[in-house]
Amino acid sequence: MKIAVIDVGGTFIKYACMTESAEMIFRGKVKTPISGRDEFLNVLVEIYQSMPEVEGIAISLPGIIDAERGYCVTSGALKFNDNFAIVDALKRICSVNITVENDAKCAALAEVRLGSLKDVNDGFVMVFGTGIGGTFIKNRKIHKGHHFSAGEISFIVTDKDGDIIESNIFGSQCGTLGLCKMYAAAKKISIAEVDGIKFFDDVHNGDEVAINCLDKFTRRIAIQIANLQNILDPERFAIGGGISAQKIFINSIRKHLEEIYNNAEFNLPRPEVVACEFLNDANLIGALQFHLEKF
Numbered sequence: 640m641k642i643a644v645i646d647v648g649g650t651f652i653k654y655a656c657m658t659e660s661a662e663m664i665f666r667g668k669v670k671t672p673i674s675g676r677d678e679f680l681n682v683l684v685e686i687y688q689s690m691p692e693v694e695g696i697a698i699s700l701p702g703i704i705d706a707e708r709g710y711c712v713t714s715g716a717l718k719f720n721d722n723f724a725i726v727d728a729l730k731r732i733c734s735v736n737i738t739v740e741n742d743a744k745c746a747a748l749a750e751v752r753l754g755s756l757k758d759v760n761d762g763f764v765m766v767f768g769t770g771i772g773g774t775f776i777k778n779r780k781i782h783k784g785h786h787f788s789a790g791e792i793s794f795i796v797t798d799k800d801g802d803i804i805e806s807n808i809f810g811s812q813c814g815t816l817g818l819c820k821m822y823a824a825a826k827k828i829s830i831a832e833v834d835g836i837k838f839f840d841d842v843h844n845g846d847e848v849a850i851n852c853l854d855k856f857t858r859r860i861a862i863q864i865a866n867l868q869n870i871l872d873p874e875r876f877a878i879g880g881g882i883s884a885q886k887i888f889i890n891s892i893r894k895h896l897e898e899i900y901n902n903a904e905f906n907l908p909r910p911e912v913v914a915c916e917f918l919n920d921a922n923l924i925g926a927l928q929f930h931l932e933k934f
Contacts, residue, residue, distance in 0.1 A: 642930055643690045645683060646699040646742065646922040647671060649716045649816075652682060653923065656690045656739065659686035661752070661753070661924050676719045680728060689805045694735040697930035699745040699922040702790045706740045706929070713785060716769055738930040739913050743772025743790060743912050744781050746915060747924030751776050752928050754916030755810060757873040763867055764790065764915065765860075766922075767880035770810030790886035795863060815882050821909045837867055839885050853891055861895035868910040889914050 641664065645921070646653045648671060665834035669686075672678040687696055701715030709726025725736045740748075747764035755760040756910055760779055766772035773792035775782045792801060793810025801807035811817055821834040821867050822841075825848050826833075841849035864876055893912055900909050915921050 640695075641690070641693045642695045642697050642927055643687050643693040644697045644699075644923045644930075645686055646745075646926065647701065647717070648742075649701065650687070653919075654686045654863060654917060655923055657923070657927050661801070661926075661927055663920075663923075671717070673717070676723065679720065680725075684732050687735075693735065695930055695934065696733060696738070698725070698737070698739040699742045699925040699926040700725075700739055701742050701768075701770070703786065704739055704741040704744075705787050706744075706831075709737065709739050711739070711867065719796055721916055728857075735765065736934045738926070740926060740929045741772070741774075741787075742766065742768075742878075742922045743774045744783070745923075745929060746772065746876075746917075746921035747774035747776055747781055747925065748918050748928045749875050749921045749925035750915050751781075752877070753924065754921070755877045755913050756875060761871075761873045762875045762877060763790075763873045764877045765864075765870060765932060767815055767878070767882045768812075768917075769816050770814040772880075775873070775888065792867070795866075797863075798857070809859075809863055813856060813863075814878070818852065818856050818894065821856060822849060825852055835882060839887070839902055841885060851893050853887070857888065857891035858895045859897055861892050864892070864896060864910050864912065868908060870907060872912075875911045875913060877913055877915045879918065879921050881916045881919050884916075884918050 640659050642657050644655050644657045651668045652671050653668045656664040671683050704710040711720045711723040711725050716718035729737050743766045746766045750756040762776040764774045770793040773790035775790045795809040796807050797809050798807040805811050815835050822838050823830045823833045842853055917924050
């Protein structure tokens with residue numbers, strides 16, 4: 640059996656024709672449409688129609704997703720998909736089984752079934768993209784919460800006197816876009832001149848401004864990992880998204896966690912932090928796993 644697997648991000652839609660064993664027969668990506676729902680649906684249908692041999696569609700989406708109903712309660716930066724029965728809409732055109740699940744929950748499912756969390760019962764996955772996806776794994780199952788929003792750590796308020804607005808939340812400050820904005824401001828250049836690749840190239844080339852930004856950025860992340868450790872007490876944190884391929888990023892988080900716990904006045908359990916095994920492919924592999932387990 641072959642499945643069309645689609646991972647929708649804020650910038651690109653990645654897709655692959657995959658077998659049940661997660662082999663990718665071919666893959667590609669297109670720019671994520673931002674003009675509205677109709678254009679977005681047309682792109683998904685075009686991806687499906689480019690794979691006439693597939694027997695299902697598995698979708699990973701940002702936002703709060705009711706996977707049982709195939710319904711987007713919210714959809715992250717793609718606000719035109721809020722309150723949208725996406726599976727019903729696609730079924731009117733695509734006559735195959737279709738599933739949709741939150742992107743971070745897909746990443747977590749990939750890691751807990753096949754990857755960096757396969758040997759633990761309780762874990763937490765943090766996926767760094769435009770924002771920050773999060774998923775709590777309890778007894779090897781995804782904990783979704785009453786409103787399907789458990790693990791939505793992008794919305795943690797980081798300003799003690801702040802409201803829940805974009806400038807005050809963890810996802811805006813510590814997603815990869817937040818990192819690029821921080822670096823652009825520090826260098827006094829346009830955000831259009833910075834992306835994650837350039838930033839880490841500058842870090843590796845010894846740019847002191849880039850190194851200082853990475854240090855500040857990962858300190859903020861380490862603080863929230865410590866908070867999550869105290870609330871949920873998972874056995875392991877797995878860090879995903881394209882940024883997780885940068886070993887210096889993971890190592891900098893670990894360095895700050897060591898400093899935080901060495902300076903603590905209390906004897907507390909220390910978090911274990913690893914990179915997701917499937918890195919940028921975790922959402923695709925997890926969306927496939929979710930589809931296969933449902934059908």
